[in-house]
Amino acid sequence: MADSVAKATVALLARAGVRHAYTVPGESFLGLLDEFQTEPRIALVSTRHESGAAFMAEAEAKLTGLPAVALASRGPGAANLSIGVHTAMQDQTPMLVILGQVESGERGREAFQEVELAAFYAPICKWSAEARTADEVPALVAEGLTRALAGRPGPVAISVPADFWEQAYDRSAPEVEFPQAPEEAVVERAAAELARILDGAERPVVIAGAVGRDELRRAAEAHGLGVYVAFRRQDRFAEDHPLFLGHLGLGVPADVSRSLAEADVVVVAGTRLDAITSQDYAVPRPEQRLVMVGRELPLPRHEGPATVLDVDATAVLGRLTKGASREWTAGHEAAVRAGEVGDVATEVGVHPAQVVRTLRGLVPDDTVVTNDAGNFSAFYHRYWKFAGPHRQLGPCNGAMGYAVPAAVAAKLSRPHSTVVAFVGDGGVLMTGQEIETAVRLDAPIVVVVFRNGLYGTIAMHQAREHGRLAAVDIGELDLAQWARGLGAIGLTLDRPSDTENVLRTALACGRPCVVDVRTDPDVIAPNRRLSELT
Missing domain, CATH: 3.40.50.1220 (TPP-binding domain)
Structure with missing residues (x-):
């Protein structure tokens, strides 16, 4: 009996070394989802948002050097996924993106959620293509993996009409041609x-x-x-x-x-x-x-x-x-000298530099650190000392919402390593729901949220350019309680004297943990106060 296109594709991916596929499940690739679920060599990870799926795939590939798979369905799902794909493109990270398209018989009729997906993804990928027949799907996937790794690594996207996955495939599936070492x-x-x-x-x-x-x-x-x-x-x-x-x-x-x-x-x-x-x-x-x-x-x-x-x-x-x-x-x-921590006194809360330096002293040298975009990250970049074998995963394209999903993927890929995520309150509200994914998959990460109630980077630019702020406020939050609602441990850090004890507790708890760090919004960047810019 002939295999299905989906079965042949998943077997090809497993032989090529793919170990995770990240997705929000969609009806345009049901057959593919079913085959992933039965393939023991690949873990199918259900995420809470497609951008989380893409960030996870990007982080895993950045950590391992091998592509992970990100899956999304048709127009809305593909649009959500695109943020992390752009990250992979600018960060030189290999990734295989499989997009479920409308049924082949409905193409070109403005069907439900129909978008020209290959054209949509072309500017943010090394290569994008759409399968014209069911038989060519495995070959396109093999070519995509080869292209993702060849030359300057990056993402590739393949659009597949929904009805192709269940069709019979009676050929020998192609093998992925991995790039050879240069002569x-x-x-x-x-x-x-x-x-x-x-x-x-x-x-x-x-x-x-x-x-x-x-x-x-x-x-x-x-x-x-x-x-x-x-x-x-x-x-x-x-x-x-x-x-x-x-x-x-x-x-x-x-x-x-x-x-x-x-x-x-x-x-x-x-x-x-x-x-x-x-x-x-x-x-x-x-x-x-x-x-x-x-x-x-x-x-x-x-x-x-x-x-x-x-x-x-x-x-x-x-x-x-x-x-x-x-x-x-x-x-x-x-x-x-630039990395030396000076005065950490604040009017309210805890200084970010104190948190960064204290945590660095508590974690082992093989720690994986993920960071989001935002002004809080300047403290991490300045005061976290990189030495030894530990790894940094951060979005070179400045995409917000990266840190939490990236940390989940890092822990799944390196379960025995300590994994820490640094994120601001703006970024954690974008993709922090992936903490539920960490809880469900028993991936004990530590998420340190610097909460200052602002989109800090934009606030700094506005203060410097216009002397006033617009649309940068983030409301009063209880992120520790929010984390507990997602099944994680939630801790609050709002007194400098508690910094080491709270961070030690987070590292030792053995479960996904969110540390809600209250910081002074005036401490906008290292050696810079927001009030001095207005």
Whole structure:
């Protein structure tokens, strides 16, 4: 008896190493859901919102390097899912998106929830396609996985009419062609060219993105490279290393960015130069030589000399041999000073810096930390010390609502690791319902919510630009009680003297736990008060 298209597709995904499929179930892929449920190698995770499903798939892939699957149904579901897909695109994260389409016989008739899904997803994916016949679905899925991992990783989307899943499939399902390691000769040539440029430089720095930690460290030590980490890629290089010069995030102090401004060669490895990493496109300067190392990276608009090495950045860094020694003491000391916690006195509540630094001292070195978008994250980026093997999962595209779903996926992927999520009250109200998913799946994460009653980033911009605020208020909340309503442990932290005890309790409780941290809305960013901007 022939298999169904759904059965052949799920078996293909399992053989390819996919271990989770995240979804809000929909009627346009019922057969696929049923086959996932019977496949022991893949866990089907029901989420509370499609954006949560997409963020979970993105976080798992960022953590493991292998694509996870995100599923959504037709127009509304696909629209909800798209936020996390855009995150995967800008963060260079492989993901397979399967979208349930209306029945094939109803296409083009403005059927219920019909949208041209392949066209809708094309701008936010590496590749998108719609199956024209049932027989081609497994082949499209195999091609999608290959494309997601090839070159610069990213998401792919495949739209499948609802009636295709149950149809018979009597062919041999195709296998996924995983990208091969680059040819040694190609890597050696690229490494030799990079070494030649570095040997002729006086003050070369590297901006590191998605590259191997060990390869980056060895290359930096071999050539005396000063190391900056790209926005939300802080886990790529240990902050206590003497070659560490800083994190190119928001609000970088002038003395931290000085070494970058004074560099004669800027090597960008495994990352695009987005607006934040480039400090609003101030880097590279016209007189600086730019070297881009990585697959299919977009070349920034640069008036000076530029070299593009379209080769895997980790492989190239791993081939660098001994070069010149360089000393970066002043730059490293500036980075260390930037991470020192100063005055943590507040008019009300608890200072975010105190929470971040205290929690860092309590967790093991293999902790996975997820963070949301928002001004609260500036305290985390500044004061959480990255060293050792622990991982950072954060949205480089600045998508709110990332942290809680990402933490759930991280715990499912690494059940023996401590997983902590940092989020603001704005972000937790977008996707915090995924705490119920954590409870249901017994994924004991710790969610630290910085509650200041504001969309803090926008409030800061408004205060600076207009001297007053508009539409940024968030009402009085009891997030501890809300968490308990979702089945989690809920704790409140509103006194500085309770900080360590409350965080210890959260880490030890063995269940999903939300810590509702009351913070002063005036403490809008490190070393900045909102009242000083109005």
